[in-house]
Amino acid sequence: MGRPSKAVRQAYRKKDKRLKPGSALFLIVDSLRNYGLLFTLRRIWEALNPLRKRHFRPYLKALKDKQGLEIGGASPIFLKGELLPVYSIIKALDVCNLKEKMFREKKKNEKKWENFTKLISRGRYFSLDATDLRNIPDGTYDFVMASHVIEHIANPIKALKEWMRVLRKGGYLFLIVPQKDGMFDRRRETTSLSHLIEDYETDKGEDDLTHLEDVLNHHDFSLDPGVSGKKELKERSLRNVENRMLHHHVFTSRSLCEFLNFLNLKIHRKYFIFPCHMVVLCSHIGEEKQVNKEFLPAPKE
Numbered sequence: 648m649g650r651p652s653k654a655v656r657q658a659y660r661k662k663d664k665r666l667k668p669g670s671a672l673f674l675i676v677d678s679l680r681n682y683g684l685l686f687t688l689r690r691i692w693e694a695l696n697p698l699r700k701r702h703f704r705p706y707l708k709a710l711k712d713k714q715g716l717e718i719g720g721a722s723p724i725f726l727k728g729e730l731l732p733v734y735s736i737i738k739a740l741d742v743c744n745l746k747e748k749m750f751r752e753k754k755k756n757e758k759k760w761e762n763f764t765k766l767i768s769r770g771r772y773f774s775l776d777a778t779d780l781r782n783i784p785d786g787t788y789d790f791v792m793a794s795h796v797i798e799h800i801a802n803p804i805k806a807l808k809e810w811m812r813v814l815r816k817g818g819y820l821f822l823i824v825p826q827k828d829g830m831f832d833r834r835r836e837t838t839s840l841s842h843l844i845e846d847y848e849t850d851k852g853e854d855d856l857t858h859l860e861d862v863l864n865h866h867d868f869s870l871d872p873g874v875s876g877k878k879e880l881k882e883r884s885l886r887n888v889e890n891r892m893l894h895h896h897v898f899t900s901r902s903l904c905e906f907l908n909f910l911n912l913k914i915h916r917k918y919f920i921f922p923c924h925m926v927v928l929c930s931h932i933g934e935e936k937q938v939n940k941e942f943l944p945a946p947k948e
Contacts, residue, residue, distance in 0.1 A: 691921070702918050703731055706928050709819055709915070713789035714739040716813065718777050718806075721763050722794040724823065730920065733792065733821075734762040741788075743773040743780065745891065776853070778806045783813045790814070792821035798832075798894045801855045804847035807910055811931050820912065822927045827897040829923030834865035838896035840905045853888050858895050900925060904943050914939045 679687050710733055717725075720742045725733040734740070740763075773782060777793075777800055791810040797803045810820060827833055851857075862884060863877055874880050887893040898906070900919070907914060907929055916928040 700730060703926075705916050706731060706821065706926070707733070707736055709928060710790055710792075710821065711736045712738045715790040715792060716741045716743060716783070716788045716810075718743050718791065718793040718810065719796040719799075720744060720794075721760070721767075722823075724794055724924075725763075725792075726759050727762050728759070731823075731926070732762075734766060737766070739770055740766040741771040741773065742767060743775050743777065745774055745776065778802055778809055780809050780813055785812055786815045787813045788815060788818060790819040790821055794823040795825055797822065797824055798896050798898065799891050801851045801853050801895045802846050803896060803906070804843055804910065805850070807912075811910070811912075814931070817932075818930060819915075820927075820929050820931075822925075822929070824898055824903055824925045824927065826919065826923045826925050827899060829921070831867040831869075831871040832865075832894055832897040833870075834867055835861055835897045837899050837902050840902070840909055843896065843906060844909070853891065855895070856884070856887070856893075858893070859884055862894065898925070901943060903927070904939055908936070908939055911936060914942045917942045 675687060675691065715737060717740060720740075723729065724731055727735040773780070775782060777796065791814060793810075797806065800806045807820070814820070825832070827835060827837065846855075859881070863881055866874075866877070866880060868874060868876060868880075874883070883890065884893045900917075903925055904914065904917075907927070911931060911933070912929040913932050914927060914929045916926075918926045920926060
């Protein structure tokens with residue numbers, strides 16, 4: 648997989664907004680060049696299919712009128728009017744986010760965040776690390792949700808074990824995880840389950856920079872317009888303990904399923920949102936080993 652075509656790069660330099668990295672047309676052109684026609688058509692259909700909202704009804708039904716915890720909130724994808732309007736259908740929400748100032752001020756004056764601000768005005772805020780929810784008792788919540796969080800965690804097995812601890816019996820984990828092939832991590836090697844286990848056994852923390860060289864050498868800057876280049880990315884990554892912006896790990900559909908299997912999590916629903924969002928609803932239903940065969944894609948992935 649190479650860089651975007653010369654025509655695409657020239658259009659961006661000329662400030663053609665239609666081909667700005669991240670725009671719909673840019674993603675289509677780039678997908679055609681790197682992944683081919685059939686893959687691109689499939690993703691366009693997923694994005695435009697007027698019936699796709701039906702896929703999310705089971706997710707919303709599982710969370711409706713429930714009390715939950717969001718790790719790393721607030722998340723635009725959960726707003727009213729979006730595909731997964733969780734904030735408008737749940738009973739109560741607590742939030743865990745280390746960046747308290749950003750969390751408190753984020754969109755608080757915009758009408759679209761109204762449901763979220765009402766929820767947090769009644770809920771609790773925790774400035775805790777996602778791997779250590781020590782202030783929260785066992786079995787507190789009906790669900791724990793996190794959007795684009797686990798890739799930022801150096802020790803995701805430790806984190807999910809902690810999230811499972813604060814769930815009530817039969818509670819749900821609701822995760823949105825980026826699929827690496829649809830974003831700026833697409834050139835990086837997929838994180839293996841053995842690597843995740845090693846990070847857990849050695850108790851890796853957020854000061855771990857094992858993946859920094861991989862990030863710097865394989866980051867696709869054409870799909871990350873918020874970063875000017877390798878120098879800025881390195882400076883930001885070296886401050887990861889403060890900003891938590893480093894992608895320690897990258898996932899595909901298969902590697903995510905294998906990760907959840909290892910934790911004995913039963914996958915109830917799994918869906919893909921163009922261009923890179925894997926949406927998963929799962930729960931821990933005992934010590935019986937889960938294989939989730941129906942959600943594992945073909946081995947060639």
